[in-house]
Amino acid sequence: MSSSLADPWRKLSWGENQTALKFVKSYKPENITHLRVLLHGPVGSGKSSFISSVSSVLRGRIAIPALASSTTSDRSFTVKYQTHKIxxxxxxxxxxxxxxFNDIMGLEDGNNSGIHHNDIKLAMKGHVKEGHKFNPVxxxxxxxxGYNPKPTADDEVHVLVCVLSANSSEIKQSVLQKMSSVRQMASEMGIPQMAIVTKIDEACPETEKDLRNVYKSKHLRKKMSEFSSAIGIPMNCIFPVxxxxxxxxxxxxxxxxxxSALEKMITFGDDFIENHKS
Ligand SMILES: Nc1nc2c(ncn2[C@@H]2O[C@H](COP(=O)(O)OP(=O)(O)O)[C@@H](O)[C@H]2O)c(=O)[nH]1
Ligand SMILES: [Mg+2]
Structure with a gap:
């Protein structure tokens, strides 16, 4: 049986990026300064890399990966709430x-690592000050x-993005459960959610050879559909990168x-901003 579909299940205009670039670069939210994206996911899932990658795409050249701080072998670093601007x-x-962008790693196993559940909620509501060091205990x-008692609309999170690696057969059920509960908290606050699936190159040789094979890969489609049911995000809100x-x-x-992922973040976040205008 072939590992790839004859027709891709999602169609993209590969390499024709001008319209999307223009949209992203010229985007301005109404009445507030910026649209805040919160990325959450396990250490090593590619959150920092995604932010650097967005920076590279917008600037048209590879960005210095100054943002890549965490490695999978370093799980004990202090976790600061930090905003990344491009x-x-x-x-x-x-x-x-x-x-x-902000990124938080709140999803490690065990009690003494990761970010406390309630802290993620506070971050989404804008209560966490820039530079605050999260303390898991x-x-x-x-x-x-580090508590901001009067957050403005600029401090709030406007879209929540789950970041998962396609190459992690070992993502634990407990991690997925935590992601699902963070997503539910966001839902209660009306914050839109989506997911990106990283490392598609590592997970699928055909896709590594040619990224245009991504929506033909049965393996990646299965992976995305598994994530979809595990964290409760519909397939049409999951983007491979x-x-x-x-x-x-x-x-x-x-x-x-x-x-393509970034455009969705902006349209989702902008909907939220529109609906919550005071
Ligand atoms: N091959 C490949 N490597 C990636 C991708 N995304 C991230 N990585 C690598 O995965 C490692 C962890 O990424 P990082 O962005 O630091 O993860 P974070 O802990 O979620 O911020 C780094 O070595 C990255 O270079 C990807 O899409 N493909
Ligand atoms: Mg990181």
Whole structure:
């Protein structure tokens, strides 16, 4: 039996990125400064790489991966709440794009690692101050210095993105359960959710050879559908991506996948911003 479908189950205009790029670059939310995307997922799932990759796509060249902090072997680093912005232009005319990112790793096994459930909720509501160091055993309380008592719409999270690796047959059921419960918290707050599935190159040799095979791969489709039922995100809100990890030059097909996910983040986040205007 062949491992690939004759026809892709989702159609993309591979390498034709101008329209999407223009959309992302020119996007401005109404009445607020930026649209905040919160990425969550296990250590090593590719959150930092995705943010760097977005930066590379928007700037048209490989970004210095200054953001890649965590490695799978380093699970004990302090976890700071940090906003990542992407610079548009250079020198004195430099500004930032209106889509900004935070990433949190809240989903490790065991009690003493990861971020407390309630802290993730507070982050989504905008109560966590920039630079706050999460403490897994002492969740943030309203008396703490890191607590922002009066968050504005700019501090809030506008779209929640689950980040999972396609190459992780070993993602534990307990991790998926935690992701599912974070997603449910977001649902209760009306925050839209979606997922990206990273490392599609590692998970599928055909896709590694040519990224355009991604929606023909039976293996990846199965993987995405498993994630979909495990965390409760519909298939049409799950996007496979290949992050820039080891390459030294840009790949227009990788950009197409990244932009396709990014466009969805913006339209979802913008809907939320629209619906919650005060
Ligand atoms: N081959 C491949 N490697 C990736 C991809 N995304 C991330 N990586 C690698 O996976 C490792 C962990 O990624 P990182 O972004 O630090 O994960 P984080 O802990 O979620 O921030 C790094 O070595 C990345 O280079 C991908 O799409 N393909
Ligand atoms: Mg990271």
């Amino acid at each position: 610079k548009a232009g250079r020198g004195s005319s430099a500004s930032y794009y209106s889509v900004i 002492a969740p943030l309380s309203s008396q703490d210095h 290949k992050n820039y990890s080891h390459e030294i030059s840009m790949n227009p097909h990788a950009d197409t996948l990244i932009l």
